[in-house]
Amino acid sequence: MTAIKDSHLENQSFWQHDYGHYSPNAALTQNLNADVAIIGGGFTGLNTAWQFKKDNPNARVVVLEGAIIGFGASGRNAGFSTKLFGLEPEMVLLRWGKQKMIDAHHYLKKAVAHTQNLIETHGFQSDYCHTGMVRISYSQQQLDRMKKTYQLLQDLGIDGDLTWQNRDRIRQDFHSERFIGGIYETDTAHLNPCKQVRELKRLAESAGVEIYEASPVTRIERAATAITVATEKGRVVADKVVIATNAYSREVPDSRTLKARQYPLWTYQIVTEPLTAAQWESIGWKDRQSFGDNRQMLHYYRPTVDGRIAMGGGDAIVYKTGALVETPSAMSWKHCEAHLKWIYPQLKDVRIDYRWGGPVSVNVDMVPEISFVDDERIIYAGGCFGHGVALTHLNGRTIADLLNGQKTELTDFWIVNRKSISMPNDTLSFLGGRVARQALKAWDWWEERSLKDI
Numbered sequence: 001m002t003a004i005k006d007s008h009l010e011n012q013s014f015w016q017h018d019y020g021h022y023s024p025n026a027a028l029t030q031n032l033n034a035d036v037a038i039i040g041g042g043f044t045g046l047n048t049a050w051q052f053k054k055d056n057p058n059a060r061v062v063v064l065e066g067a068i069i070g071f072g073a074s075g076r077n078a079g080f081s082t083k084l085f086g087l088e089p090e091m092v093l094l095r096w097g098k099q100k101m102i103d104a105h106h107y108l109k110k111a112v113a114h115t116q117n118l119i120e121t122h123g124f125q126s127d128y129c130h131t132g133m134v135r136i137s138y139s140q141q142q143l144d145r146m147k148k149t150y151q152l153l154q155d156l157g158i159d160g161d162l163t164w165q166n167r168d169r170i171r172q173d174f175h176s177e178r179f180i181g182g183i184y185e186t187d188t189a190h191l192n193p194c195k196q197v198r199e200l201k202r203l204a205e206s207a208g209v210e211i212y213e214a215s216p217v218t219r220i221e222r223a224a225t226a227i228t229v230a231t232e233k234g235r236v237v238a239d240k241v242v243i244a245t246n247a248y249s250r251e252v253p254d255s256r257t258l259k260a261r262q263y264p265l266w267t268y269q270i271v272t273e274p275l276t277a278a279q280w281e282s283i284g285w286k287d288r289q290s291f292g293d294n295r296q297m298l299h300y301y302r303p304t305v306d307g308r309i310a311m312g313g314g315d316a317i318v319y320k321t322g323a324l325v326e327t328p329s330a331m332s333w334k335h336c337e338a339h340l341k342w343i344y345p346q347l348k349d350v351r352i353d354y355r356w357g358g359p360v361s362v363n364v365d366m367v368p369e370i371s372f373v374d375d376e377r378i379i380y381a382g383g384c385f386g387h388g389v390a391l392t393h394l395n396g397r398t399i400a401d402l403l404n405g406q407k408t409e410l411t412d413f414w415i416v417n418r419k420s421i422s423m424p425n426d427t428l429s430f431l432g433g434r435v436a437r438q439a440l441k442a443w444d445w446w447e448e449r450s451l452k453d454i
């Protein structure tokens with residue numbers, strides 16, 4: 001197993017390294033009036049800012065990013081632009097029923113198409129590859145469950161882009177003896193998330209959005225006439241505010257009601273050194289589609305444009321320290337590397353060049369939400385789990401509709417102003433997260449107990 005030699009490589013994503021030099025904007029040092037102030041410069045905040053400004057060219061739109069653009073999940077995720085929503089489809093069905101599950105599928109399908117369209121229309125240089133994704137099973141138990149899921153999606157009529165792949169078919173693409181079957185879905189892409197979020201910054205600024213970095217919001221004050229959003233050295237007095245802080249939302253000041261909405265869950269990734277042509281040849285994977293496994297604690301794999309493998313998952317950890325404290329996990333990185341080499345023993349000597357982690361936003365009922373906070377002038381979005389890339393892009397359009405006071409097909413989507421179940425206090429949220437993690441790990445252990453060397 002490769003030891004972690006360089007602590008500087010920890011917790012800054014490969015994408016951030018790969019981006020190279022980045023010049024952040026200056027911090028807010030003055031007092032401004034704005035139509036809309038947006039807290040958080042990730043996919044949610046920047047998409048919202050751009051969409052609203054496009055609709056209202058004369059409006060003043062200000063984004064306040066606490067760190068730099070690309071610091072949050074948007075700059076460190078795995079870059080899957082996917083239709084995944086919540087946890088297992090069966091659980092969404094059980095909790096929310098058939099129609100809401102179908103509606104969610106259509107919203108996410110639209111989200112993937114919307115993201116692609118945005119990238120192509122505006123010439124984003126974010127390494128977008130629409131190569132599809134395969135969901136893999138390793139054990140017979142996983143395969144049996146996958147067959148039931150496939151049947152369910154067929155019964156609901158939401159299997160349009162899915163194809164069943166048996167062992168022989170899947171091994172034509174992937175030279176791994178661990179793969180025994182799967183489902184290929186065409187409607188998934190992968191991209192470079194750090195380039196994507198900074199391309200969004202470029203687009204928003206070109207439309208006239210003002211973006212301040214290194215400007216953490218320390219206070220939100222609501223008055224009848226306006227809302228004041230204060231940072232250490234300046235403030236914005238706005239008619240409306242969007243809280244686009246995702247997994248960091250528990251730490252947003254003056255947001256008592258937000259504290260109960262979600263909890264951060266940490267997930268970890270690794271990236272290999274660039275593989276040689278012979279190594280690529282040995283593992284197949286010619287079409288460079290992404291893949292993920294049919295586990296509760298999912299592992300996900302994708303290639304990078306410079307010939308590396310990026311992968312992660314297999315665990316998700318709750319900490320008492322919240323989202324802002326960077327929390328390395330040598331155990332998770334070791335697990336990721338072992339899993340990569342379990343799938344592909346051909347790569348046993350491959351070096352791991354990058355390791356990092358980041359918080360995803362999880363809520364009790366396991367599906368995202370976009371909600372007004374106390375009154376209609378403040379909008380919050382969160383709970384995207386590890387499936388927020390495409391979702392947050394479309395959510396930006398949905399939130400812009402809400403800011404415009406318009407009722408649209410998007411604002412009618414049932415996650416908008418749904419009644420979410422409150423998170424318990426910090427201790428209970430933490431303990432609940434730990435219990436859920438153990439339960440999901442036990443489920444995976446049970447389904448994989450017959451596998452060798454895992």
Ligand SMILES: Cc1cc2nc3c(=O)[nH]c(=O)nc-3n(C[C@H](O)[C@H](O)[C@H](O)COP(=O)(O)OP(=O)(O)OC[C@H]3O[C@@H](n4cnc5c(N)ncnc54)[C@H](O)[C@@H]3O)c2cc1C
Nearest residue numbers: 040042043044066072073074077078080217358387388389
């Ligand atoms: C390791 C990892 C892998 C993932 N992989 C995938 C994937 O492959 N596919 C997928 O669909 N999803 C994935 N996700 C989830 C996805 O990245 C997120 O759902 C999405 O990026 C959320 O975007 P956002 O803009 O809402 O939040 P973020 O990108 O987290 O942005 C929030 C921003 O708010 C800022 N902020 C916080 N507090 C303040 C404050 N007080 N004042 C000002 N600014 C503040 C933060 O600095 C941050 O930049 C992954 C997430 C992680 C962590």
